[in-house]
Amino acid sequence: MQMNKRYADEIHSALLSGIVDGRFPPGEVLNEIPLAEEFGVSRTPVREALQRLKAEGMVERGARRAVVVRKMDSKTLHALFEAMGELEALVTRFAALRMSELERQALHDIVEAGEDPGADYAQINDRFHGALRAGAHNPVLAGLLADMDLRTMPWRRAQFRKRAERIRSSQAEHRAILEAILNQDANEAHRLMRGHAAASLRTVIEILGSQGPDVQTKATAL
Amino acid sequence: MQMNKRYADEIHSALLSGIVDGRFPPGEVLNEIPLAEEFGVSRTPVREALQRLKAEGMVERGARRAVVVRKMDSKTLHALFEAMGELEALVTRFAALRMSELERQALHDIVEAGEDPGADYAQINDRFHGALRAGAHNPVLAGLLADMDLRTMPWRRAQFRKRAERIRSSQAEHRAILEAILNQDANEAHRLMRGHAAASLRTVIEILGSQGPDVQTKATAL
DNA sequence: CACCGAACTTATGTATACAAATAAAGCAAA
DNA sequence: TTTGCTTTATTTGTATACATAAGTTCGGTG
Secondary structure (H helix, E strand, O other): OOOOOHHHHHHHHHHHHHHHOOOOOOOOEEOHHHHHHHHOOOHHHHHHHHHHHHHOOOEEEOHHHOEEEOOOOHHHHHHHHHHHHHHHHHHHHHHHHHOOHHHHHHHHHHHHHHOOOOOOHHHHHHHHHHHHHHHOOOHHHHHHHHHHHHHHHHHHOOHHHHOHHHHHHHHHHHHHHHHHHHOOOHHHHHHHHHHHHHHHHHHHHHHHHOOOOOOOOOHHHO | OOOOOHHHHHHHHHHHHHHHOOOOOOOOEEOHHHHHHHHOOOHHHHHHHHHHHHHOOOEEEOHHHOEEEOOOOHHHHHHHHHHHHHHHHHHHHHHHHHOOHHHHHHHHHHHHHHOOOOOOHHHHHHHHHHHHHHHOOOHHHHHHHHHHHHHHHHHHOOHHHHOHHHHHHHHHHHHHHHHHHHOOOHHHHHHHHHHHHHHHHHHHHHHHHOOOOOOOOOHHHO
């Protein structure tokens, strides 16, 4: 077998994708031996993958010291989205102050592309937020935000597929944020991004609130 | 031997302390076998400890795929302190809005204790910032800030031991932040905490700039 | 004398075996 | 029948052995 960190990396990626796209729903138990057999490797690389998932906050220790995909109560979910929203707003503030002319142009192009009705809006959305992260010119903040992105992904993924009107309002919010950045109005950009994040949270809560018992959250409590 | 995660935890803590308090300076190579012999265990728990340190950003992969204590260039160090300062300011804003009467009283007591000339100011400082983190009532933000705390610790540790006048100005800043929080003036609390963090950064840069070649940073470039 | 290659060195990645802990189940006694 | 103890099963934590990759050194060849 070829060795350099490869199995552990692959297994980590595979488990992470599985968690993020819902194949391992919150509460799912991840035991080492079955996973090792499934991947055709020993427990060692599986253990390393699980440890990394734990460090990333994607799994936690459940009863019988088992590793389970993280469940969120409504309070924690709210704190998670609040933190992410504030971080995004902060990054947007920096972006308004620091983006180069080239970066502004690229952001403009992304917003334009997102207004094409045939566009893959989930991908456009990622590119928009990615451009802001890069434009803030602080890799540490960008890294924190990437972590939050990952941690909230299991609850955000259904957002755009389910609500066409959310896409339209998201487009308008992106356009407004773009304008504020082009005007280098950091306070306005910050304010708009907070609103944008809050709108996303509201949509997530609506969707989760109507999904049944595999979602461990109560919209009313938020 | 008794088993529950114990050796890996102990070794992780020991290495972390060593990095934070300077016994393992930036650039130091951490190999598995010597560490395992030193701690009297096998490579397995040492590997786990190193993986966790890597996830926490305390070590990185160097040449020959060795694990080395993280070195910082001046740009990364600046980004790190900037991110931490903004996070602390954010947490302070929330604390101004959300602390209970009991929490306000406790914060007041901490500031008072810090003005006692015989106090251990490093510990008071930790308690002050810890009270704000708790008072923000967002465990996710508090966790992010705790991570940043850890990551900046190797560069902050000498601050209070070396500069008596920094302690005095820090006391005054804490007092001003306390007043803003008691007044529930979130904007003022936020503004003051940003200044407080920036002052800390300036002190760190001064100290690092005068310490010689084991610090991989140039104060002038910041 | 210089340069390229092969063997050796050393460290990490993986597999497997064993130890210990916790929860569950079964049995006995009140 | 219920409760408590003991045993057992399952899973994680650790130790150790082996495979592999990257660096280094030494030797051969041009």
